[in-house]
Amino acid sequence: MATLFETDVNAEDIQLSGDELLHGLENKDVLVSTITDRLDADLIGRLPRTVRLIAQFGNGIDNIDIEAAWAAGLTVTNTPSVLTEDTADMALALIMALPRRLIENNRRLMIERHWPGWSPTSMLGTRLRGKALGIVGMGRIGTAVAQRARAFGLSIHYFSRSRRPPPIEEPLNARYWDSLDAMLEAVDIVSLHTPLTRETHRMLNAQRLARMRHGSFLVNVSRPELIDETALVGELESGRLGGAALDVFEHKAGIDPRLLALADADRVVLTGHMASATLEARIEMGETVIVNIRTFMDGHQPPHRVLPEGQMVGGRMVTP
Structure with missing residues (x-):
């Protein structure tokens, strides 16, 4: 310039x-x-x-x-x-990190400075293949995430303002939901890829978070205002949700101490708005x-x- x-x-x-x-x-x-x-x-x-x-x-x-x-x-x-591919890469990295407990395992090794050796029951996570991924917002980034996730054996579900055409849906075997509430009840992982508008502000409110499956995961690399963060913290503290990975979060007065405590307890993965970095x-x-x-x-x-x-x-x- x-x-x-x-x-x-x-x-x-x-x-x-x-x-x-x-x-x-x-x-x-x-x-x-x-x-x-x-x-x-x-x-x-x-x-x-x-x-x-x-x-x-x-x-x-x-x-x-x-x-x-x-x-x-x-x-x-x-x-x-220009941010599509990098943001999709980051979303998939977080989708993988949650069920496989990657950050938790790294943290434990760095703190303890010792590895006791392999054990059949150590650091057990959950398999990605066969799980249902629900994408909120099937635009450029949401579609790129779906393409990556499909290669890992996840079934693709999505909620969007409008249904995507067959050339996009069919290669992904993607299922369109016209009800966000219904999709939240049907998937194991939810990933947010929608812009912030008047309609999407806190679209994952307390009522919708409560609809998510017990033990399910939430990933947000979009905008923090899409989620009622206080309600999310409550769902995680109760143990009902399996975990969350947040690249964006409310931080005007500093990161919520309850969110930091959940990260310390390996219930939340926090990254500092680096999806496009x-x-x-x-x-x-x-x-x-x-x-x-x-x-x-x-x-x-x-x-x-x-x-x-x-x-x-x-x-x-x-x-x-």
Whole structure:
């Protein structure tokens, strides 16, 4: 970007306050934001009039008030697609880690600094093959997860806003559920791959978590707000759920101590939002940001423009 444009960079790699963002945007045309930049309606309303484009460095855009940006005449873009393979890899790694107790075994060896030797009953987990995987959100990432999981012998079930076409379903032998509640009752592992919207906010609430099978597992590499974290902690503490692997979690005031205690007790695997953390993904994200900026500055529609849900553009209804 510095080669192509006059660019100011947050070289310290720390989160800036709203006022710091506003100060840095004086006489600028573009804000390249990340998921940690809270661009709410108030801040968008105070942006310098020179700013015309918010080019998000990332796929998720729930840090941006898209409706407020639209009303202010701002264009918003993101970087979809480039994170698909890496996020799917991470989801499958967590799906494997839970039933096979990989993190627990590693932790025990590192703490005890001793291996007593093989035992027929030591660190028994559960087999993946033959288990039912329920995918919530069968978009690009959900489909990539299903393809990987199928190779490990998991049966594929999914709940999504709409049913996927036969060319996607049939190779995976995937079963579509039009009821999330019914699917939760039928699967052994639930993996979340849906964007955060008004409809999906806390979609796994206390009532739905209670519908999950006894001993089942939950994996979330999407958004923490999809789950009622307090209710999840309760289900795990009671022993009803077999475990959870969370790459995202509520942390505005620090990680919930109860969640940390569950991780210490090997009931939860926690990773710090690293599903897309590969060098290749970060480079491709940056290149996509540049494409969006160049296209916009050349007077054309950026290829990855984000619009408010339900907005009609060119006779087409826009949905996430």
